[in-house]
Amino acid sequence: MSKSRRAGLLAAACCMSFLASAANAETLTDAVALAYQTNPTLQQQRAALRATDEGVVQAKSAFRPTVSGSADLTASRTDYGTDASPSRPYDTLKTSGSGASVSLSQPLYTGGKASANLTAAQANVLAGREDLRSVEQSLLANVITAYVDVRRTQESLRIAQENVNVLTRQLDESNARFEVGEITRTDVAQSQARLAAAKASLSSSQASLAVARANYAQIVGQNPTDLAPEPSLAALLPGTVEQAFDAAEANNPTVVAARYDEQAATAAVAAARAAYLPTVAAGASFGYDASEVNAAGKSGKQFGDYDRAIAGSITARVPIFAGGLNASTIRAARERENAARIAVEGAKRTVVQQVSSAWSNLLAARANLVSNEEQVRATKIAFEGVRQEQQVGLRTTLDVLNAQQELRAAELALVTARRDEYVASAGVLQAMGALDVGKLAPDVTRYDPKTSFDKVNHAIGWVPWEPVVQALDKVASPAAVVPAAGK
Template identity: 70%
Template sequence: MSNSRRAALLAAACSVGLMAGLASVAHAETLADALALAYQTNPTLQGQRANQRFTDEGVVQAKTAFRPSVTGSASISGTHTELANPGTSAAVVGGQIVQVPNRDHADSAGSGASLSLGQALYTGGRASANLSAAEADVLAGREDLRSVEQSVLGSVIQSYVDVRRDQERLRIAQENVTVLTRQLEESKARFEVGEITRTDVAQSEARLAAAQASLSSAQAILAASRAAYAAVVGQNPTDLAPEPSLAALLPASVEQAFDLVDKNNPSIQAARYAEQAAAARVAAAKAVYRPTVSARAGLGWDASEINSAGRQYGDYDRAVSGSITASVPLFTGGLNASQVRAAKERENAARIAVEGAQRQALQQISTAWNNLLASRANLVSNEEQVRATKIAFEGVRQEQQVGLRTTLDVLNAQLELANAEVALVVARRDEYVASASVLQAMGVLNVANLAPELERYDPVKSYNKVNHAFGWVPWEPVVRAVDKVGGPSTAVKAAPRASTTAPGK
């Protein structure tokens, strides 16, 4: 993290109600601006994208089973040996046979190089199954990335409306302090002329002290919201513009919401792709019982000499070799059977996880939809409460001026008005967050709907970049087609799917 970014986060945590500074900003920050910045810089999202690129490499690695491997090697060696008992040997000297001592050491030297080419011709379907599993992992990873994107965007929306809510609460608290300060001044003035008693003044002082305490609390809450905003978005909130309506994105009925969940919810889709990957790994485990065929060719050069026995520099023996090998396991001590059983249990777990993801998604959409209905009802009630409370407050003030109401009545009316205004601000925030939660449960809380002008990250581009990298050979499709012959099936077993209709429908 840069020093400027760290300073920004510290400023968010330490700033307390900088309303005047916010009002001075010329350009209001919109929700789309916050979403765009978080979409481009949020570390959680960036980390998940890196994880997805890591997963993409699994497909490339699985494809290498269909491609040749070329290995080259070179060596040079030399040995000098001191003989403990060299002995003697007969030699003819001057026409006579005499014994002469042998050499007291032996030298040898050698050098060589080799080049080998290996190609798998048939793996019994194991390579094909591993490739299918890797491709399913990529698809599941994309759904996980989509889920993380939704979570980050949901956090941005919540932190955005939290800051706006707490700014409004601070404004209401400041206005409340201002009104109660004026009320206290009026009470003191009336006390001096004998219209009210010391009790009325004390009541005004007590309410003002409580309002000042509430103001301090509102400042602290706003500072915490600003810090949370900076953590998820990446910068301090400025003058936040009103959030746009999400009504156009919401379904017309809960039935439509349930219909879309099974198709769009990323958790369900990721679980289904994970089930496909598990089924492919079962096929890979079963393929070990089938024969494998591979070809190998080699070319080597070798030069060695003992005691410099006449070989000239550059005299190399050349050897060419080739082989086709077929193998099949006959006995592995139960290893292969155990691996097949383990793969089947992983497939069972993946199948059960699909059911669990569906149930959880149905619970999420049910909870989110009911929260939305409740928040809408609360919003309507709070709007009516604020309207009625304002009328009541003005009426109590006028009645006090003619002696029909006491100072305590005015103070109570002011408190009720402030509480109603705060409740309305909270209700608006809750309704917006509930709307976003419905969209997230449906799987449509994305930048395409929230910030359509923003350039979106496309995981397919990074996948294509590595998938079409160097390594492909012309005969790879032929090897892949041959490898599937007689191989185990990678299809997912049919299983009943969870109902996606609303409970009780």
Template identity: 60%
Template sequence: MSKSRRAKLLAAVCSVGLMAALASPVAAESLLDALTLAYQTNPTLQEQRANLRALDENVVQAKTGIRPTASLSADVARQQTVFGSLTQTSIFSPTKIRSQEGSSSGATISFTQPLYTGGRVSSAIDAAQADILAGRESLRGVEAGVLFSVIQAYVDVRRDQERLKISQDNVAVLQRQLDESQARFDVGEITRTDVAQAQARLAAAQAGLSSAQAQLAISRASYAAVVGQNPTDLEAEPSLDNLLPTTIEAAFDAAEKYNPQILAADYTEQASRARVAQAKAATRPTVALRGSVGWSDSESGNNPPFDDFDRASSASIVTTIPLFTGGLTSSQIRQQQERSNADRLAIEVARREVLKNVAQAWNGLQGQRALLISNEEQVKAARIAFEGVRQEAQVGLRTTLDVLNAEQELRNAELSLVSARHDEYVAAALLLQAMGSLEARYLTPDVPRYDPTRNAKRVNKAWGGTPWDGLILAADRILAPGIAPAPADAPMATSK
């Protein structure tokens, strides 16, 4: 991390910089601005997009199983042979008679064109395509998680800014109350006990102010981590009511159709069924066209390499029939079948988990809405009570402690109201995430969206293959083991 980048993040937790940010006039920042910046620059989201682009290559790699391959090999060698004899008197000194030198060279170009793989390649392509679809749903899940983190960080900062303001007002009010108590004590209207009570409340309020400043610094740091910049003057967050369902049944229906966790599990199960077919295809024969053209030269003496060549060429259709693998193929088939069973059960696991999350989020939202209404009424009543007690204290009908208690009840009610508004908004966003509707297309409709299909189209067009790819792929499915249909109780993936 660069020093300038580190300094920007450290500024989020600096109390002096915090107070300056609150006091200085800066351009207001909206939740839409934060969501847009995170959608375009968040490293977690960028990482998942890169992983998906890497996954796109699996289809390209699977298709190479029906495409021709070619290789070139060449060699140049030189030999020297020495002839000699040994005498009885010079065992270790052979007498050199003559030497002979020679060279050899050659080159071979070979190629292979698969004609039929028994369904191995077609099943691998089906599995790779299902993996990509599952990866796209995983990307949707990561996107929803990032957007939820942005929303939570945004409302956390706004909540803590309101808390800080309430704490500052509380300290100011209690300071004035202390000054008034001290003045009344000086003229003998109240006792020293009343002054001490005001001092104690002011000290507690100052401690609360320090805590509010620290909490806001923590929230600012979290905001900077997920959004990519420090928060400035944040506008009020927009309502999410237009995206929320009116009944819990509608929320359940939306979750079963669009939640990325369920859809990813379904695509993963489709991929595992394709891999079962791929394992069974290992029992089928394969047919391939093979050919080679070679040049060779072998001469004695000092002829240079590659001087005079003999050429040879061959072409053949090779059929390979598996006969016995020592139980390997049958074991792999059973293994893939059990993995497919596990993935099928994982769909139900995901469905139950999602429905549980939707039920919890829905009821949590209803509870927060009821709490918000109660807190609003509480603030209204506490404000009226505080004003009444203060006026009564001025004519001697209330004590200083009564005023302090009424003021404390008002501040607590205001803090509860701020927290209730925060929690209600977070609960709404959590329900949208559980439903699978917390997406940039709804929250930032005017921002260009990342298209996960664009890279897939690009890599598939990088090398278009041969004109006969389609024919070979169609032939590969003949007599190939079919993909077992999905169980009747397994939900089918539905694109949004």
């Protein structure tokens, strides 16, 4: 990060006031859209998914031909000296040669191993897409939390500042009444103590706002300005907890990814079992070999040779004995399949717990919100009554200070309750798998992992007989269920 950017973030964290107008207010939709486009964690997960996409391309290569070429060039010289004899009639013998070959190999049948590996790669891609969706939902939840945290701390700072202003006026009033002998020095000291405590609370609120703003900048990618009220999430929430459970089991990305992982593990078992089946491959090659000999001396000669060869073959291999390797590989694959199956059940239980907790938090937050709204209404009436009673001598300065403190505490509790209710609503949607960027920021350009997948999947093209080879490879081979893409 550059020094200028660090300085900007630090300045924003230390800034305690907002000068932006309401017309330029930043909305939750703006924050979600920016984070969705720029957040490094999300960008990292997208890159990881693109790497996973390459697994399908690599698996498909087992159905396609491979072509290789080789070439060589040789030269040598032998000097025999000047003492030539009938057995060594040459003074110098020079030889040179060259050769080249091109070979092609086309798998025809792998016992189903190539098909199983392709199925596993496709399941891994779909699981990776669910992992990406899980990261997206976590990011959206973090954006929502950071957004409402900034708004809460802004409101808390406003309440703390207002409290300081009220207590300052209260102290001025106490000093004036003390001057005319209506109250004692004790009343003035009580007002001074409450004002000092309010100023300390104001400093704490300023620090909390700086922390909330810095956290917002880290998640969203820019410093918060004047934040508009967050939109209601009520229309996105289910009516009952049973509906939330059903939606979570069907759409929660952790559960769906676990199901795809199980499919990949099942395909790995099929690939391991294919080691017992024969394999068939076709091959062809073309090459030439040329050589030249030049003998210099009393009986010098020069001659050459040129050969060209074309060959074709079909090779079948049948496994007979592997020293227990194949059986061990199958057992290991089956245990990994068992682990993946158990992981699905574990994911379901985790999601049930998440939905239960989120739903309970939401109900509690709603109840607290109603209670805190009533508390604020009642404490406002009480505060005004105590102030009026103080004016006629029925209440002391301490009574007014206590009423003021109760009112500010109730207002702060209401601000927190509103924040908690909104975060709890987002938590229910996240547990359901329904916290979608399309619902929070419908105009943002969505990242489509299928576009990247199609790009690499068709990058090297295909051969006309590939579908035939794939169909042949499934004959009498261990079955592997081809995964179907979700939403």
